[in-house]
Amino acid sequence: MSTSSFAKLPFASDYMESAHPSVLAALAQTAGQPMSGYGTDHMSEEARELIRHACDAPQAEVHFLSGGTQANATMIDVLLAPYQGVVAADTGHVASHEAGAIEAGGHKVLTLPARDGKISAAQIEGLATQYLKDENRDHMVMPGLVYLSQPTELGTIYTLEELEDISHAAHAHGMHVYVDGARLAYALASTQDNASLADIARLADAFYIGGTKCGALFGEAVVVPQAGLVPHLFTLIKQHGALLAKGWAIGAQFGALLRDDLYLRIGEGANQQAARIAQALAERGFLAATPQTNQVFAILPNETYRALSERVDLSFWERPDEAHTMVRIATSWATRDEDVDALVALLRA
Amino acid sequence: MSTSSFAKLPFASDYMESAHPSVLAALAQTAGQPMSGYGTDHMSEEARELIRHACDAPQAEVHFLSGGTQANATMIDVLLAPYQGVVAADTGHVASHEAGAIEAGGHKVLTLPARDGKISAAQIEGLATQYLKDENRDHMVMPGLVYLSQPTELGTIYTLEELEDISHAAHAHGMHVYVDGARLAYALASTQDNASLADIARLADAFYIGGTKCGALFGEAVVVPQAGLVPHLFTLIKQHGALLAKGWAIGAQFGALLRDDLYLRIGEGANQQAARIAQALAERGFLAATPQTNQVFAILPNETYRALSERVDLSFWERPDEAHTMVRIATSWATRDEDVDALVALLRA
């Protein structure tokens, strides 16, 4: 974990500041009235209605969970039969950075080599076919669920067409589709994507709308478009330690995020700041790829990296060769214009 | 789950209102500054220091988890070897109301018959001896951890002497001791108890200081007095889906609760309101037992129960005989004087 000083310009990640003012205000407004527990309160119900509306999924089941690992581990576990595993990009969060939570739930992660952080319908089709044709398949883990992150861990997005194809391929082979939307706001606001919340609700069997990295203090909204797909999901969430007594602690936040398109606006703002930074990096020839969301990847000469690191809090990514360092610069709802100005000035200096 | 209308007097439980004003203020004050993730921020660290001080355990490891089931399931799992089970009162929360979370982690709950919600050192001693003397013990689950709730699910408390005895008996037989402090504020403030936080930290191998039911919006503070007792606990917490990216979301709340003895004052206030209600119940001959904390149990004639239920939100407990109903009345930091006055008036009417 980084121990960076915050006197530096803050571009390490998108969960380094508390919560959007509207979210904090909504939390403050929970005071002074008794409410019923475990998500049955009116604030949670209002948030659920807003989500159902935004997803164009009036029958959807919506549950509020505390964090991303919890949402992923719980939903992947309940969507899989015990003889099935989850298909994911080898760069996918569940494949590498969940501390074994998926396996602790009893399931194998079947990895596919990612390209730009993404996997394709053809790869899924290929894996399913290979499994079916293998004479030893009864001794193997059956692919049962496709895990996607939108945007991916590299900030790229699946286009609507890609999502359509993946959903089609997965369902044709009896697999569910699950979308990890930890940073979904930034994908929804991407100028390059045309998959809306309603598209995702139509194409995925379950997904979550990320709060923690998109302006909430904490919390993720798990959406199951076809209510009842997972019997006794409430109890299963409790069993996974993921049920809050005071459901409104997350419900109120999602109410604020979903009202007046705040969620989309948060995404747009961060993406625009990322684009500004990318422009400055491109001018210097440092930009690794045009950012599609709020994460900008740059390849810096080591000397530039060292100098920049003294003034900017950014994430070391990898060392592509002896002389260069790849870094990630992330923006968020909390990114200040003046901090971007300062970073751009540093880059141009 | 209750679907009670809140036009009624609110005595259903202690997690029916948002959070103590100081807690909400602390959350509001997290705004506007970058902080480091996963509990490494200064607010969380300050809260940990306050807890270590209150526990007189300067070396203690403190982790902030989202809720009680999560804290119980995670800590019981990591404290037990795979061949061990957890010893609990048959009325204990982990024995009945965790939706199987303990077993989902692979462990058996070994129940002992409770008396007033409590188990005794003699029972633990007896269970350990019975296990050791059983020729088939290698085919059985070894008792490896004693689970206590302080106060218990019936609102009773273990006295310091009882805790000393239980801790001694458990440790003498190689068992750990874990205390579920979901409602710990009310126990610490009990006039009948003399076990302090420092006592608990001295006698238990792990415990949690309850937030959700004691004035926080959500969150529990897990304390392991001997840091390092559970290797890689941080990773294990992550694996159990219990690690918040924005640790300060709980840290800030516990900072507020621990400052200026707020936690104790919350307990005292609720206990005093409970005592007032108990007094009124006793006058009518309805009181089941003198309350030791914030939960009052009453046995009402069915007719009284029905009449009261129309005006008061209380919890049905059981039906001791054809003509009577046992109910629970719970107070909290949020209980208003006027609501207690109104309840007392109703009881005297």
Added chain:
Amino acid sequence: MSTSSFAKLPFASDYMESAHPSVLAALAQTAGQPMSGYGTDHMSEEARELIRHACDAPQAEVHFLSGGTQANATMIDVLLAPYQGVVAADTGHVASHEAGAIEAGGHKVLTLPARDGKISAAQIEGLATQYLKDENRDHMVMPGLVYLSQPTELGTIYTLEELEDISHAAHAHGMHVYVDGARLAYALASTQDNASLADIARLADAFYIGGTKCGALFGEAVVVPQAGLVPHLFTLIKQHGALLAKGWAIGAQFGALLRDDLYLRIGEGANQQAARIAQALAERGFLAATPQTNQVFAILPNETYRALSERVDLSFWERPDEAHTMVRIATSWATRDEDVDALVALLRA
């Protein structure tokens, strides 16, 4: 575990001698011919056909597993949904002597107080009703499967009527029925029982025909009368470590056991020997209860117990009072007439 010398008369249990001569002969006859693996060989298939015929269940799925704990742990796990638990007598094997194997699979054992080792349809009905009526049921483990042992751990048997009632009650509440037949031969041969293999196959959703304690060298035959009830059961058996590469190692044994009613004759022989011993015990007033199968329980004056123990290998059961000791005497297919004669003589002496 007993470390008894076998110079003593051998009545400790029913798995203390190798295997019935016909079983050993069948194993010897597996030599000299290639066979296909994982139970697809012709010997296994022949045994399955014999079992299907004996069960009057021509569509039944039959799998050969190595031992009882494995059969119980595997089948209970695959028959339960993750939010369900298994209902068992508190004296049931899965409740006490499986070293936590059920919980290691993630499931709670919901115990009911046994009477003569048995539970009743009324108890199951009561548990299901209590669950349904509990407002907190969504926070609890749902009863999903009834576990019975036939005969029970105390050697008693469920009558056909009792099995009919239990099956009816369980199914009426959406629960499966699973019968642990570790000692099934002795139950089938009981003069007091009228439940046949076909009855069990009709009333249970899954069960196993015990080999290890009924004349086999090892192995149990799991029967699922409705093939396909558990999707991908073959893979799940493999996942539980319970699939033998050389399936005929068990298949050949069950072929021998099922041919010419050997299985029944093994049961009858052992039950008759048990009856002779019971008669001698009754003459002295030592018999605890008339044995229904191959296990005889006796209450001996401590002095008699000590004297007998020097000559006879029997199982200590419990100490009902200061002056007496309860013991179990078990017969099997391997019990010799002369050993029973000697035991009877000792008892009469």
Added chain:
Amino acid sequence: MSTSSFAKLPFASDYMESAHPSVLAALAQTAGQPMSGYGTDHMSEEARELIRHACDAPQAEVHFLSGGTQANATMIDVLLAPYQGVVAADTGHVASHEAGAIEAGGHKVLTLPARDGKISAAQIEGLATQYLKDENRDHMVMPGLVYLSQPTELGTIYTLEELEDISHAAHAHGMHVYVDGARLAYALASTQDNASLADIARLADAFYIGGTKCGALFGEAVVVPQAGLVPHLFTLIKQHGALLAKGWAIGAQFGALLRDDLYLRIGEGANQQAARIAQALAERGFLAATPQTNQVFAILPNETYRALSERVDLSFWERPDEAHTMVRIATSWATRDEDVDALVALLRA
């Protein structure tokens, strides 16, 4: 699973015939005497002593388990802490063909790309270093155990020097070493290997001596050279459903296998038959690699493959290009001279 007719020459695998005559004889000799249960009998103890002697590990703990998946799943589970995963070749059995048994036990398989079925000390060193240097390691699965198969799934063997290096690298990074010896007889008898049982016992923390594929009817002997390394291993074996009541059913077999070097002789015989087949394949230019143990891999023109398949039972492996098919030909203790003669004649025809 293959449904091959056994009128063909039997070279599909090494577990297609019952058991070596000495093993069947040993099983027959278990008759007629009472023995104590759960592996405490004298036959099992004698086999354990023979194994300890052969391993030059007088203090070793030895347990007899039913099959390979069971041995792997049990031992990997008990050797790993819950936050650790097992390192294996991507071609390793636990990575692909255990039906998810490792993950069902809660652990991730961390795969390394294999070369000739093997992984190297340098790869293990690299993985450990990469983990240690990763700032996010607390969010990742720690490598805790190295899984090797000797011989590998491709029939290759680790040389003594390679085993020394791997053991050193693993232990230097706090990892255990576990060797899957499903086909260990063939590795021990390899002319190219110089790692003895004693070497393996010295270099590995646990391993199993394979029975099923090396002449036994079923069963594997798990060896833990340092007794007590895994506390309560007996109970854990029971919990994993892997404890036989009649331990001698496996113990007697291993007694036979270990006496008079039968195990080694079984390996030698099979390896020599494999060498004869390889010679004939080489003459035709079909040999893929010189066999190191009992598995011979050949690349056949598709036409040759089709023709051969009609007369020989062999295993399809993969299709390296449009015109060729790779197959595996396996010998065993049961391979008959005349069948090899016939195969050689077919190849030369």
